[in-house]
Amino acid sequence: MKTQIIDHLFRHHSGKMVSVLTRIFGFSNLEIIEDAVQDTFIKASIKWRTQLPDNPEAWLTQAAKNRVLDIFRRIQTEKKHAPEIKNGIETIAINELFLDSEIEDAQLRMIFTACHPKLNPKDRIAFALKTISGFSTKEIASALLTKETTIRKRIVRARKTIHNLNIEFKIPQGNELPLRIENVLEVLYLIFNEGFHSNKKEILVRKELCGEAIRLCKSLLKNKHTNISASYALFALMCFHAARLDAKITTENEVLDLKTQDRNLWSYPLIQLGNAMMNKAVENNEFSSYHYEAAIIAEHIKAPNFEQTNWHKILEWYQCLYKLQPLPSHLLSMAVVCLQSKNHLKANYYFEQINPNDLEQRSYLFYGAKANYFLAINNKTEALNNINIALEKVTNSLEKKFLEKKKLEMISSSL
Template identity: 55%
Template sequence: MEHKVVDHLFRHHYGKMVAILTRFFGLSYLETIEDAVQDTFIKATSQWRTKIPDNPEAWLNRVAKNRTIDILRSIQAEKNRNLTITTGASSLQIDELFLDHEVADSQLRMIFVACHPSLHPNEQIAFALKTISGFSTKEIAAALLTKEDAIVKRLTRAKKSIRENNIQFKYPNPEAIQERMLRVMEVIYLTFNEGFHSTNQDKLIKEDLCGEAIRLCQLLLKKEQFRSGSLYALFALLCFHLSRLESKISIDNQIVNLQNQDRAKWYFPLIKMGNSAMNKAVEYDDTSVYHYEAAIASEHLNAKTFEDTNWENISNWYEQLYMFESNMFTLLNHATVCIQLSDYEKTLHLLNSIDVSDLGQRAYLYYGCYAELYIKKGEKELAISFLDKALLGTSNMLEKEFLTIKREGLIG
């Protein structure tokens, strides 16, 4: 039982504690800080075997603070300075940093560090998942479909860039916020997508990643200087997608496609939050891909049944989205909509416009779309051949099973 409590707290408090201590010590001591926080959770695992404290969070904060003081003493000893840490300004400052509003502020600073332009994009998301969300290198590797040693190298390079470029633990200058926010939102979006449609072999949905993306979005929205139509639209999009999470997997751990999902399982408080965020999003002058994607998600949620879906509206939204920002996945998603409209000529035109190599690890979805087209047209042999191609490119076991069942249905 204590392991479950520690695991839960580690996931939800590791990033907070690292951010607080980094704000106090500075980014140059990041690795030492991560070790100190790790030590705190190891100590919790050991000491909570007999009894979990009444307030586990307060215990963790206290132990982390004391460990911080130990580190500070050793750092000051290296510099041959004699400071009294346990009383006085330094101790009081650490106490103040553990207040809720300071915790949130520290985490926001860390988000902007993670998305600093000096870091390579693939280093940014790895660094964000590690320092902000507390993911292990193994978990990051699984989330990003990369080998663990590659993640270690990315994290090492990110920390080296932070040192060499003297990146500070602070918000960007006001004139740089808008540009930096574009990357921050992209990292949040990618984090959510990996959770909502995981490329992990064994698990299609990773709720931790989805929850972390929503939490980071909410943190940013609490600060007026970071608010924009794009950020509100991104938050709306995440709420809309998350509201359908429970209906995506059946009780016997099978994928349930949109047509067969139990809409009674859709979580309407989240849909309401999403609608409220979209109302805010249109009050701002800026427009983003998140506006269009949220509009598309909203169309699905407004339909009482799959048959009631307004596919014409969704098709129009995809047309506008592609004009706003050309993307192979937009073409692929639009093709699936055209299948529902029985516009097979347009479906083929869209599919022929796609460079499948641009789809990366998701290329199997392209072949799956072709299979759907030929199923709808009643051309079983062609459908089976494309399902075979999709199966070859699928790493997730649930999706393999889903495609295999579909293939067997055609043969049977």
């Protein structure tokens, strides 16, 4: 059996096992739990090289269950706090936790804990990827383009925060729930965007990140308390984005914009799934930012080619989005949309409302767009100025290549 498939299986299952075992032993024993699960995986991968069990997921669940006693013993040796067992019959209750429905429940508890608002936002992502998604610190570091030591620090800090603040391992209820779901969706979308936008990574890493975010979002949809319309909208949005992932990057790992993408490469099944989820998302009238973002991508997907894009409709959706979420990046998008529909005056109106510094490391996008604006109004000098600033600001090598190509085109066309 290919190691890659084992890795994949393990990744998807380890978070569940860690979650169930955390329900039994509590957060204070998380390290011991993770070690035990890791150890189970190593044993499985050796065993499975010769023969794969009929039901690998069930095999892993059983293996995790078999570790319960080992963990009890280790907790005792390390003199940590273990649950008190009054009677052997309690194993029946422990067994129950390994039922499929209870595993889902445990995983959701872990998701809510990892995305708890009291955790530092950066720690949330690292902790979630490690604890729920079974990524190694090395993998997280390369996925987030951060040093491994930094990731390790973030994970330790997250654990400490959970422990010190006594954050409960449960799915929040009542008034608290909607806001907490919002926190979860935010983290999932960040994880997704790490995969979708950062071009420095190999396509495999990117797909893993996007896939994880989608998978975790799906677990929200399976629970009747967490499958609110915003969850459906985010799921749809991620499907629509993911459908274009293969078309976005050439075999040479070059980025293609919407204009140059081969729309035949877009994944039809993902688009269909996104549409189905979008229908669920609009069953009531509570629209989230994810609804509008999904609506915008849906407009792009509807267009048979770039030229026939309904820019007017897209601008409308952006206006709704900006009302809900007044971010400078949305202003920039609106400016770009106006440029596409040749409404230069309005494009400038939006540009003037943006302070490029607010866009932080994405400010190069502002200057790149401005270059296009000046090109469109035939001001080649300013266009060239702006593309030069964009090149100064950009850090991502692929994006840089893209801008350089554009600059070259500008220079050669003006000759």
